[in-house]
Amino acid sequence: MDAHAHAIDAGHDHGGHHELEIPFNVAPRPDTGVYNAKLGVWLFLASEVMLFGALFSSLILLRTGAAHWPVGKDTLHVLPATINTFVLILSSVTVVLAWANLRLGDLKMGRIFIGVTLLCGLIFMLIKAYEYNLSFSHEHFPKTNNFFAIYFTMTGLHGLHVLGGMIVFAYFLTFGSKMWKTEPARFTNRIEVVGLYWHFVDLVWIFLFPTLYLL
């Protein structure tokens, strides 16, 4: 049975309304081997690789084409960025711990780890704001030179991704967790999917940190 036929077949009548049940939210789809949201997030992450890839490509072009390129460790604020690296790594662990606890059927611990992840995201953003403030106080703006233009573009875009992840975690910590009562396996999968996105955001930072701040 193909996915469309399955979707129609899975429809239920509720008080005269035909409610369509979306298939493969929990069980893997036979032809792909994964549930739909997981395939969707990997396709999204593939597009994100290209987005950040284009910026890394621009960074190489700008750096190698410049007569003088500032050394990151002498120009930027390494200590807050190093702390932020640890914070993001910690948040990656707390996401997988949230997912593991939900798989064990423990919503309380799952929510605690989602909350810690959200807190890590908030700490990251606050440190980033402090770091930007330091740069501005030294008269370093995106218009200052190509180094600061690419620095603010890449870290700003990355910061927006952190903010996006925080909004999703805040939703799952509050209204979104209602799904646990009716569809715990689907809720668990949702945390896995947002976790994949969050790990990608961590992965980008792992490469941003040395290339911008240290070299």
Added chain:
Amino acid sequence: MTEHVEVHHDSHNDPEHIKREVRIYLYVFGSLAVLTGATVAARYLLDLPMHYAIILALIIAAAKGTLVAGFFMHLLSEKKLIYAILALTVVFFAFLIWLPLHDIADKMGK
């Protein structure tokens, strides 16, 4: 309301299996923290020429990236379709990085 719910019953969600996974996640976290410290220490303590510093920093970043992708994103045991999507992504990403490098090589050749 009880907060403990049976989620799945397959071997992937066996409590012992999950507890083993959690131990691995904590080891990976420790390794990532050590490698982050190594990245910063190498830059400040080793007085390497810039091109060597770039190579070393990228090797450490690649090692960290492999740990995150392999264990946290479960790419060590993912389905073939996901690998296929990522293989295609790697090809296009490599092209994006090759473009400026090709330009540099071109300039150096002149």
